[in-house]
Amino acid sequence: TPAEVSVRRPAFAPDPFGEPREAMVQDHIVARGVEDEAVLAAMRRVPRHRFAPEVPPRRAYRDEPQPIGHGQTISQPYIVALMTERLGLEPDDRVLEVGTGSGYQAAILAEIVREVVTLEIIPALATQAAERLDDLGYTNITVLQGDGYYGHPSRAPFDAIIVTAAARHVPPPLVAQLRSGGHMVIPVGQMLWVQNLLLLEKDAAGEISTRNLASVRFVPLTGGH
Numbered sequence: 001t002p003a004e005v006s007v008r009r010p011a012f013a014p015d016p017f018g019e020p021r022e023a024m025v026q027d028h029i030v031a032r033g034v035e036d037e038a039v040l041a042a043m044r045r046v047p048r049h050r051f052a053p054e055v056p057p058r059r060a061y062r063d064e065p066q067p068i069g070h071g072q073t074i075s076q077p078y079i080v081a082l083m084t085e086r087l088g089l090e091p092d093d094r095v096l097e098v099g100t101g102s103g104y105q106a107a108i109l110a111e112i113v114r115e116v117v118t119l120e121i122i123p124a125l126a127t128q129a130a131e132r133l134d135d136l137g138y139t140n141i142t143v144l145q146g147d148g149y150y151g152h153p154s155r156a157p158f159d160a161i162i163v164t165a166a167a168r169h170v171p172p173p174l175v176a177q178l179r180s181g182g183h184m185v186i187p188v189g190q191m192l193w194v195q196n197l198l199l200l201e202k203d204a205a206g207e208i209s210t211r212n213l214a215s216v217r218f219v220p221l222t223g224g225h
């Protein structure tokens with residue numbers, strides 16, 4: 001018998017934004033080809049407006065990035081859904097995210113998998129995201145402040161890794177921390193220009209295969225590396 005997996009999802013109180021949230025899912029995510037039911041359910045549940053307090057709540061449900069302070073953004077909903085789907089997640093997975101930002105992507109992941117570790121380089125954003133996720137009731141997300149280029153070796157290997165800032169190259173420490181058979185999704189390219197959203201898969205022998213999923217535009221991965 002398979003091991004029982006319980007992801008403790010918060011019980012959200014009803015909010016007045018169910019309608020724009022459903023429209024976001026239908027018009028921008030389902031309509032553009034995302035099919036994974038677990039991903040769609042997560043996008044329908046998580047109150048995105050709570051992660052973008054700097055804009056009017058309805059604006060948070062448009063298919064565009066929004067400012068979250070410190071020159072950073074919460075990513076466009078379609079890209080969040082696409083990246084999450086391509087990780088090929090299973091309920092028992094442990095996932096590493098680089099670039100916590102608002103914590104929204106971490107919440108989407110935490111709806112689907114057992115455990116999420118997320119790294120944010122800007123201390124104030126890390127603190128705010130940790131408080132927000134705690135307020136919302138997530139118990140399976142660890143927010144850590146630091147340079148995500150180096151990943152989090154003490155909790156490796158991870159079943160999946162998602163990087164939500166644009167790197168100039170795929171960080172070798174992250175490749176090392178991905179388990180065999182695991183997937184990584186990462187935007188790679190020159191800073192401030194259009195980047196390639198790459199899907200990496202590590203096979204049983206540790207070999208990496210890479211596919212280009214889309215052209216994207218992310219804020220740069222910073223840090224001293």
Ligand code: SAM
Nearest residue numbers: 074099101102104105120121148164221222223
């Ligand atoms: N995933 C976020 C969300 O759901 O709100 C959006 C991420 S935002 C586009 C990119 C984030 O990556 C920013 O918060 C930025 O500070 C962070 N970042 C940039 N370089 C980093 C690094 N080396 N390590 C960790 N976080 C980094």
